[in-house]
Amino acid sequence: MGSAHGDKQEEILRAASQLFEQKGYAATSVQDIADRVGLQKASLYYYVESKEEILFRIAREAINAFNDELERIVSMGQSPSETLRRAIAAHLEAVANNREVMTVFLRESYALPAEKQEIIRTESDRYTRLMQDIVVRGMAAGEFRPVDTTMVVMAILGACNWFYRWYDPQGRLSPQGIAAIFADLILTGLHKPA
Helix, strand or coil, X not given: XXXXXXXXXXXXXXXXXXXXXXXXXXXXXXXXXXXXXXXXXXXXXXXXXXXXXXHHHHHHHHHHHHHHHHHHHHHCCCCHHHHHHHHHHHHHHHXXXXXHHHHHHHHHHHHCCHHHHHHHHHHHHHHHHHHHXXXXXXXXXXXXXXXXXXXXXXXXXHHHHHHHHXXXXXXXXXXXXXXXHHHHHHHHHHECCC
C-alpha cells in the first residue's frame, strides 16, 4: 500500500503543479486537482491534507533541488569563476527542465501562510548564502574585484529567477546558451581588471 500511496501522492503533486502553473494557485480548486487525477474530492484528502500542503510540498521540493545541486557544484572545488558559471547554468537548466514546479515555486510561494513561507525563506536564504560564498571566495582569491556581495547575488538571482517568465523552449537559444551569456556578463562585471 505504501508504494501505491506514494505514487498517487506524486501524481497529485504533478497534476497540481500543472494546474497551479496554468491557472495560478488561487484560481485552482481542490476539485480541479481531484478531477485531474480521477479522484473524488473527499478521496483526495486521503493522500494530502490540503491545497496549501500541496503548494508547500511543491515549493519545498523546488528549493531543496536548487540547494542540493548548488551544494554539489560548490563541493567540486573548482575556481570561483567556474563555480559561479556552473551555478548559473544549473539554475537555468533546473527552471527549463522542470518548468511547472519551478514556476509554481517562484511565482506562487507567497500564497503560503507565514509559518510555511518562513520555512521556504530559510531554505532560500541558504541558497543565497551559498551564492554569496562563491563571490566572497572569488574576492579572496583575487579573481573578483571587491563588490557588495548581497547586491551582486540579488542581481544574479533576479536574472535567473525571472527566466521562467520569458524562456521559450522553441526559441533560438538553449538554457545552456542563455546561461553562458548570463555568466559572461556577470563574470565580466566581477573580474578584476588586468
